[in-house]
Amino acid sequence: MTKKTQTFQAEAKEILDLMIHSLYSHREIFLRELISNASDAIEKLKFESLVNQSLPVPVGGFEIRLDADQAARTLSIIDNGIGMTSEEVVANIGTIAHSGTKAFVKMRQELKDHPEMIGQFGVGFYSAFMVADRVTLHTQKAGTTNGTLWESDGGGTYTIEDQPRERGHGTTLTLHLKDFKDEDGEVQNFTDFWTLKEVVKKYSDFVSHPIKMLHSREQKKDDKTETVVEDETLNSQKALWLRSPSEVTADEYNEFYRHLTHDWVDPLKTIHYRAEGTMEFTSILYIPAQKPYNYDFRDRKIGLNLYVKRVFIKGDCEELLPPYLRFMKGMVDSDDLTLNVSRELLQQDRQILRIKKALASKALSTLKSLLETDRASYEKFWANFGSTLKEGIALEPSSVDKLKDLILFNSTHSNQLTSLAEYVARMKPGQKDIYYITGDSLAQIQNSPYLEKLKAKGFEVLLMTDKVDAWVATGMDQFDEKSFQSVSAENLDLGTEEEKKAEQEKMREAGEKLKPLLETMQEALKEQVKEIKLSERLTESPVCLVSVADGASAHMERLMESMGQSAPKAKRIMELNPNHPLYNKMMTVSSEQQKEWAEILYQQALLNEGSQIENPYLYSQKIAKLMMSAAMH
Numbered sequence: 001m002t003k004k005t006q007t008f009q010a011e012a013k014e015i016l017d018l019m020i021h022s023l024y025s026h027r028e029i030f031l032r033e034l035i036s037n038a039s040d041a042i043e044k045l046k047f048e049s050l051v052n053q054s055l056p057v058p059v060g061g062f063e064i065r066l067d068a069d070q071a072a073r074t075l076s077i078i079d080n081g082i083g084m085t086s087e088e089v090v091a092n093i094g095t096i097a098h099s100g101t102k103a104f105v106k107m108r109q110e111l112k113d114h115p116e117m118i119g120q121f122g123v124g125f126y127s128a129f130m131v132a133d134r135v136t137l138h139t140q141k142a143g144t145t146n147g148t149l150w151e152s153d154g155g156g157t158y159t160i161e162d163q164p165r166e167r168g169h170g171t172t173l174t175l176h177l178k179d180f181k182d183e184d185g186e187v188q189n190f191t192d193f194w195t196l197k198e199v200v201k202k203y204s205d206f207v208s209h210p211i212k213m214l215h216s217r218e219q220k221k222d223d224k225t226e227t228v229v230e231d232e233t234l235n236s237q238k239a240l241w242l243r244s245p246s247e248v249t250a251d252e253y254n255e256f257y258r259h260l261t262h263d264w265v266d267p268l269k270t271i272h273y274r275a276e277g278t279m280e281f282t283s284i285l286y287i288p289a290q291k292p293y294n295y296d297f298r299d300r301k302i303g304l305n306l307y308v309k310r311v312f313i314k315g316d317c318e319e320l321l322p323p324y325l326r327f328m329k330g331m332v333d334s335d336d337l338t339l340n341v342s343r344e345l346l347q348q349d350r351q352i353l354r355i356k357k358a359l360a361s362k363a364l365s366t367l368k369s370l371l372e373t374d375r376a377s378y379e380k381f382w383a384n385f386g387s388t389l390k391e392g393i394a395l396e397p398s399s400v401d402k403l404k405d406l407i408l409f410n411s412t413h414s415n416q417l418t419s420l421a422e423y424v425a426r427m428k429p430g431q432k433d434i435y436y437i438t439g440d441s442l443a444q445i446q447n448s449p450y451l452e453k454l455k456a457k458g459f460e461v462l463l464m465t466d467k468v469d470a471w472v473a474t475g476m477d478q479f480d481e482k483s484f485q486s487v488s489a490e491n492l493d494l495g496t497e498e499e500k501k502a503e504q505e506k507m508r509e510a511g512e513k514l515k516p517l518l519e520t521m522q523e524a525l526k527e528q529v530k531e532i533k534l535s536e537r538l539t540e541s542p543v544c545l546v547s548v549a550d551g552a553s554a555h556m557e558r559l560m561e562s563m564g565q566s567a568p569k570a571k572r573i574m575e576l577n578p579n580h581p582l583y584n585k586m587m588t589v590s591s592e593q594q595k596e597w598a599e600i601l602y603q604q605a606l607l608n609e610g611s612q613i614e615n616p617y618l619y620s621q622k623i624a625k626l627m628m629s630a631a632m633h
């Protein structure tokens with residue numbers, strides 16, 4: 001290929017501009033990003049050479065090398081990893097893969113404020129332009145014989161051409177350093193050995209390949225000074241997880257977290273765990289303090305890094321955690337695993353399944369103690385990842401009991417979140433069940449007519465508004481031997497036997513009195529509702545709809561519809577409040593009017609529970625007509 005000039009994708013150009021103009025104080029993180037790319041490239045080659053024996057493995061071992069030239073003001077980062085083909089250079093360096101415009105706009109905004117977050121967005125390479133006004137990348141893919149030379153000054157274009165690489169496979173990235181001053185006027189000289197060593201120590205100490213640099217120093221010998229040039233390894237490469245937790249500082253754990261995740265905010269919680277006995281492995285797990293910007297994207301990578309006997313095997317290993325813990329980050333190092341690397345084998349591996357079980361159990365017990373000892377942190381965790389954790393209730397029957405202790409709810413008790421244990425402790429004498437209501441928003445269900453009777457009795461109700469809550473509610477079964485009871489279900493049973501008897505008697509009497517009205521209404525609404533009956537559920541509102549005992553709730557129906565599944569429309573029961581003065585009035589009007597009002601009442605009941613009415617226009621017309629006739633009287 002002869003030398004060609006190509007343009008950056010528009011988005012890539014924008015990110016480059018941001019880097020070129022980024023804050024001075026964060027410039028040093030470019031080295032972390034580029035070393036991390038070099039280290040990834042080595043790990044990729046190690047991994048591929050396990051499968052493909054013909055791939056080269058460097059005789060002198062894998063390494064990352066820093067090569068600085070004071071006079072020319074250049075710094076090179078050199079690795080003997082997998083390298084790239086020219087197509088890969090164009091795809092990886094000239095363009096940004098991202099999931100849609102919205103995601104890009106968010107990324108651009110966050111990078112504007114926090115350029116040091118760059119690694120998180122998968123565009124770490126561009127951080128080179130924080131310190132360089134020209135960057136050359138010379139790379140050769142392992143297993144090929146020709147190299148690719150790429151160069152750009154961060155303007156709109158780059159050049160690319162074939163050029164053999166003397167060192168063979170791997171990548172040399174050369175930064176032509178800008179002339180700049182730090183905010184406080186001090187210059188950080190990225191060609192200076194000590195400066196580079198300090199930055200490497202700070203960010204990349206546990207990178208598991210040696211980061212080497214030549215160091216020349218003066219040495220006195222027999223009254224003569226001579227210059228000695230030595231090769232020095234800048235990082236300790238110590239596997240953090242093999243050290244005793246008491247010897248690892250919080251800073252070291254946090255730096256390791258940044259290395260694994262590229263998240264720039266320290267984690268909320270760190271778990272360093274060693275399993276001993278029949279199964280031996282070590283793990284460091286982290287709960288992030290913030291929700292990653294792409295948390296809900298389908299293509300987001302999840303899972304832990306897997307090591308076998310200190311050797312990195314695979315990143316993003318989803319098989320190591322159940323899906324409801326997918327917010328956790330970290331790594332596992334096992335001595336017992338074989339180097340079976342294929343996905344199918346990982347999924348079936350009994351050892352992996354046992355590790356997954358042990359990690360889940362450790363994670364849940366850690367969350368429990370966090371809830372008990374540091375409520376504020378737990379609530380932060382809950383706000384970010386609570387709905388993910390809750391999925392376990394629906395999908396992981398074996399963990400349901402433990403998860404019940406960890407779930408927090410909004411409730412009618414106060415504005416604070418409550419656990420089930422706290423709810424049960426507040427239960428009133430005579431209260432048999434744990435009550436809940438599901439719906440789309442707090443505002444809507446807080447004022448729901450279904451709560452009237454319970455409020456009057458002083459019974460607390462859990463307010464469940466999360467998308468997954470309809471499943472959570474059905475998956476929970478019992479807590480502390482108390483059943484979960486939806487307040488919108490038929491046969492809601494709130495009173496004692498005597499109260500129930502008295503109520504039945506009252507309803508029977510009212511039923512007799514209102515019989516002709518009920519029959520007319522039933523006739524008018526026979527297509528819409530299964531049955532119309534009187535009940536004591538309501539104290540203020542005239543009407544509500546309830547689900548047949550084993551039918552899907554209205555919330556569940558809406559949820560399934562929003563997922564594009566057609567929910568079988570179960571006919572509901574319409575309950576009337578016989579204590580409402582409306583019905584006595586209705587007895588005095590014509591049956592035509594009764595029918596029309598029955599329609600209006602039905603539609604009000606739909607609106608109250610958050611459902612849509614079929615024809616809002618017709619409904620408004622009917623209300624306007626009512627107003628007119630009220631005004632005339």
Ligand code: ADP
Pocket residue numbers: 033037038041079081082083084092093119121122123124125126170171
């Ligand atoms: P990320 O590393 O998060 O994917 P980068 O912008 O840092 O994002 O790099 C983009 C891609 O370029 C990498 O995913 C990798 O495929 C490739 N790349 C970068 N540096 C190297 C390198 N030293 N050797 C091989 N490939 C590299």
